[in-house]
Amino acid sequence: MLKYGIALFFVFCLTAVSALEEDDVRSVEPEELEKLLDEGNFEEFSKLMRIDDVNLVIPKDDGSDPMFHEGVPLGDILIPKGEEELEEGDEEEESERAVLNFRKYGGNKWPNGVVPFAIANNHYNNAQRATIYNAINDYNAKNTGTRFVPRSNQRDYVMIFSGNGCYSYLGRIGNQQALSLQRNGCVHHAIVQHEMIHAVGFTHEQNRPDRDNFVRVLWENIPREWHSQYRKGNSDDWVTTTDYDYYSVMHYGMRAPGTGRRAFQILRGGIDERYVGQRGGMTGLDVQKIRNAYR
Structure with a gap:
């Protein structure tokens, strides 16, 4: 086993996320976000979630792999541009690289390992909700040092909804943050856990x-x-x-x-x-x- 201290996680930069800083986005309740989705107000929802490409929010079922998105270099990971740190080297690679590490960006680590979450319940049927909750409960039963808990009044939380594909931010970004589980293609036990692990701060x-x-x-x-x-x-x-x-x-x-x-x-x-x-x-x-x- 390789042991080198605290893990630093290297990821590639996404072009799908806005450059808004945390203070530029107001904190909102899950009910408001769910209402925006129900009304089809995807632009406002995208703004509040710091997602530039509104198409990532609009559900579609075209038979494509929901884990891969063209124009999103790492497929299913969103990273706020304020946390990018480009490396020297090839310009093409440089434009797609970023660093996230808990030593430098301490705010990306969920305090005490507690990850509050909310679910847009109208997006899922009973069986799909059961799958999501079973995956969360199974995750919580493991000794990871982290735990997903239903959001009460916490400012920072993960909002689970059915967008265009499966994707999550990498680590904690502040205020509400997106975790998309497209109802057709993403609501499977391991895929739910895959996106949860992105949300606590890990890449592929x-x-x-x-x-x-x-x-x-x-x-x-x-x-x-x-x-x-x-x-x-x-x-x-x-x-x-x-x-x-x-x-x-x-x-x-x-x-x-x-x-x-x-x-x-x-x-x-x-x-x-x-x-x-x-x-x-x-x-x-x-x-x-x-x-x-x-x-």
Whole structure:
């Protein structure tokens, strides 16, 4: 196991999030947000959620993979631009990189590991609500050092709703923040937990700086518009605290988006490729890395 202290999490910059600072967005109640959605006032909802692209809020069911969004470099992660720190290097990569770490951006860590949440109940039927709550309860039963609790009067909270696809902010950003679970495609146990783990501050496993020791990315099989989602982080920014987890709920699957061809060559023996990027639920290493960061 790799132990280097507090985890630093390297992520790529999204173009889908506005540059508004936290103080520029007023705090609102979940009921107001749900009313805006029910009325179709997606522009105001997007503004309050700091999402530039209103199309990310408007639900659609066109058969596309809800975990991938064109123009969103990391597919399902929103990051306020105020937290971006671009690196030196290739201009294309530079425009898609950002650093989030709990040492530098202490506010991104949920105080005492408590994550208040609210759900736009009108967006989901009884079975879908049960799936979401079961995923939350299962997450809370694990010893991660974090816990999702129904929001009472907390200023900072996660608003779960059915937008265009599955996505979340990375870590705590202040005031209300979006966690989209599109009713058609995202309301599955592991996908709910995947987005929850983004919300507490973690990105994807295959972006680790040491990933080339464990997988080889088959770039020729991945459409160029998805390349940024497979780039690895910089070891100066990202400190790993667990072994590489092929079976993490945060790892991408073996098939590349858009082509269905192999996205990875596995470089270690004894790995069952059927479960790489599995969507059954959190692994022990998923639990451990969260606990390491929040203890």
